[in-house]
Amino acid sequence: MIQALRGMKDLFSPENEKYIYFIENCSRIAKNYGYEYIETPILEETALFKRSVGESSDIVGKEMYQFIDKGNNDVCLRPEGTAGVVRAFIQQKYDKAKVQKKFFYYGPMFRYERPQKGRLREFHQFGVESFNQANIKEDASIILMLRDMLDFFGISYKLELNSLGCPDCMPTYKEKLVEFLQNEESICPDCKRRRDTNPIRVLDCKNKSCQEIYKNAPFLIDNLCSTCSDEFEQLKKILDKFIIPYVINPKLVRGLDYYSKTAFEFVSDNIGAQSAIAGGGRYDKLVEYLDGKPTCGIGFAMGIERLMYLLIMPQNKRSGYYIGALCEEASEICFDLAINLRKTDKTNINYDIKSLKTHLKNADKQNARYCLCVGEDELAKDLIWIKDLENKAEKSISKNELLG
């Protein structure tokens, strides 16, 4: 038997309904915030991710589905969504036009890792990207939007906030941190590796003895330049005003190299070790990294599978018709009936001749609102028997009334 690749899942009921429900409502809310839908290719040139996500990240280092295609191009399946949208933005010359653009997208992402709870090799994200909005209010808006979405679905969360600084304050901080780390030889091997590759990352090491040491480490949040520091204060004020509870997590670093300034993560305690349900932040230099004109940007992405663990669907109401024939002679009229009803309503037909009892059972199981049956009695009088499964009312109506 051929089965789906490791870490890749088929989507059946009821998850498929959840997925649609999630996408539809996130899209609706994003549109309210002025976002428009964008779809970018799932396959992109490998260099795009190397330059945006960053060579030092694990994503690029070991998790990409990368291969050489028949035209000898080095390509890979997108591991995240922002890079593609930024590439599209630049390719469309929106950077030169200096326009403000806001996009939302959703779809599959691919990372070659060992699957576990809340982590698949093919997973789905819903994300948004806002270009050319430097105002800190936009940072707040994007967090407010995410709050709206999670609130709509009744999903509880914790918001963690940090500032990663800008090219003015980040490099000097980094030097300070590396200096601190030079004197700490008792840190774990992973952290020693990070010290060289990506020093900021040591801060969210899960090793307890490391965390003990980092209590005394310098934090970026205490070393921001005046601009970054002011903006961060403004952001907190807006979030306070709109009553969004948050915690400042000075150890919060985003995994992708392109982030700067505002960084945030929405986390949940109820989905296993992979607790981040959404993450995002500013990336004011990314457009330049990808050869565009300087254009600031901010965005986030939600892990749809992780959110679906937490999402409870509203009760499914009975809807549509179920049609069944009670005798062979009635099967033709039943088929005609189905064809006609399908022009306006969800209609399922059972081609098998069954007893009324069986048809009612089936209609009930399918959660149909109405059960329509035709037997010898109805055929004789050109009637259709119809029962409302919700209020149990039943009647026979003339065939012409339903066949129009």
Place this chain on the structure above:
RNA sequence: GUGGGUGUAGCUCAGUUGGUUAGAGCAUCGGGUUGUGGUUCCGAGGGUCGUGGGUUCGAUUCCCAUCAUUCACCCCA
């Protein structure tokens, strides 16, 4: 890439201290005298016990390998 758990019916799982026809619940199908559902009663079908090898008179059970799956680490949504 590293470590642990688990593979028995469509699903969720019992079980055999190694012994002859492997069980339950749910689901499916049929029936409960002529055409009435969701919470009834009765019955039926369905499994080479993940795969390959080893030990044994005998393996679904013990051992090894392999594959799949799951959880965790690394990392991330």
